[in-house]
Amino acid sequence: MRQVRSRPVGVRPGNPRHDGRGKGGVPVFDGLEFPGCEQVPMSSGQYEASEQHVEFWDEAAGVAMIADSSGLGHEEPRGLLAGVVERIAQERGARIGRFCAVSLLRYDTRGLRRAMEPDECLYLYPDRANLPAGGSLIVGESDPPDVVVEIDHTTDVRRGKLRVYQSWGFPELWVEVPDAEPPTRRRRRLSGLTIYLLNADGEYEVASASRAFPGWRADEIHAVVNEPVITDGANAILRRVGAALGKRDGTGPDDDPLLRAHRRDGRLGERVEMVRETLRARRVAMSPAFPSESCRAALAEASTADIVSASMACRDAADFENLVRG
Known part of the structure; x- marks a missing residue:
């Protein structure tokens, strides 16, 4: 696996804190970059009342990063992922928890919050996980998701959110760049899905296959969330992954x-x-x-x-x- 090196999240001693616009107009906050986002002032009350998808929010600074409107190119892979995860769950014979509207919150020593909103959180054992009763997952109190999913249609989480997820100790992150081009500009990145696994040193490494979903390769995940119809070949892959989970847990299709x-x-x-x-x-x-x-x-x-x-x-x-x- 290829190791992902990143700077610590936060302000380094002796270095000034840079908030505002960086190269190419990209919003920058504490060294974290948010391509495809607009930086807006946002108080705690505004954040709690907001119905927008907030990529990142810092309560102390009163700053939020709001993603550009992404349309169907962003929503379609997420919708297709829901269907394929359900098929895996059926073959496994046990439910897989999916959370699409959840805020991830981290409190600092002053009790002030930082928040991020992923596109999807997956829990392999939702019935026994320590999950919040409301719509927010508290980092350090709630159980972390087995997989966090980010869809980079108009954004690039590698330059900001990836580093925060790593500092929060989330075990597995999928970053999907859909095949569909953004409607307003040409994307510079190639489409595909990248799997990041947290290693023993607390750093992400790029992996070819998922740890949470045994044997499910990055190229297989990308293909199935970009095809409008699940092919026979894709269905065989989903059954294989579900069977591997079921074998590990002692369950099968008749348990569904x-x-x-x-x-x-x-x-x-x-x-x-x-x-x-x-x-x-x-x-x-x-x-x-x-x-x-x-x-x-x-x-x-x-x-x-x-x-x-x-x-x-x-x-x-x-x-x-x-x-x-x-």
Whole structure:
């Protein structure tokens, strides 16, 4: 893995604090750069009432960084990610927590806050995680997300937010640069997804695959959140990742209520068709409504051997239902 070197977050002793505009008009605060953002004054009351997506906010300075309007190019990958994470969760047989409207807050020694709003936070074990009751996750009190997702459609988190996430000790960060170009200007970065993993020294390293989602490669994640339709190949990858999580946790598709119901209905349909074919071969008359709902319920619970035995021994369709129901 390639190590990511970054300066400490904050003001270095002996160095002036630079707030304002840096090279190319990029907003700069405490050495953190926020390309694609507008720096605006924002009090604590304004922050708490704001409905905008705030990339970064510093209460002491009363300064916020607001991202440019990004449109569908930003929202579509996030929406597609929701669907693929749900498929992985179904194959795994356990829920994966997704939080799209959460503020990450860090209090300093004076009780003043710094906040960031990611595009997505993923929790592999949401039912046992220490999560806030409100809409804010307190760094150092709440459990950190297993994965934080940032979508750089018009922004570049590498020059600011990445360093803050590292200083906060978040274990895994995905930075997705969508295939779609921003509507207002040409992007200088190549599209793709980069995975940053926190190492033992508390620094991010670029990795080819996720640690939280075993074996899920960066190129595979990028492809599936940029395709409007999940292909057979992509679906096989999602099943592979979900199965790896399930193997680790001792769960599987039958632990997911929806998939369990689909599988049960599928098995019942196969049993009904087997019975009808057997009785048809024996020239036993059947109505279009055969078997009845009560018989179908019995078929779902009966063993294959008992179903075959009843199919061969019955005198007519009604007798079959009586034999199966016992």
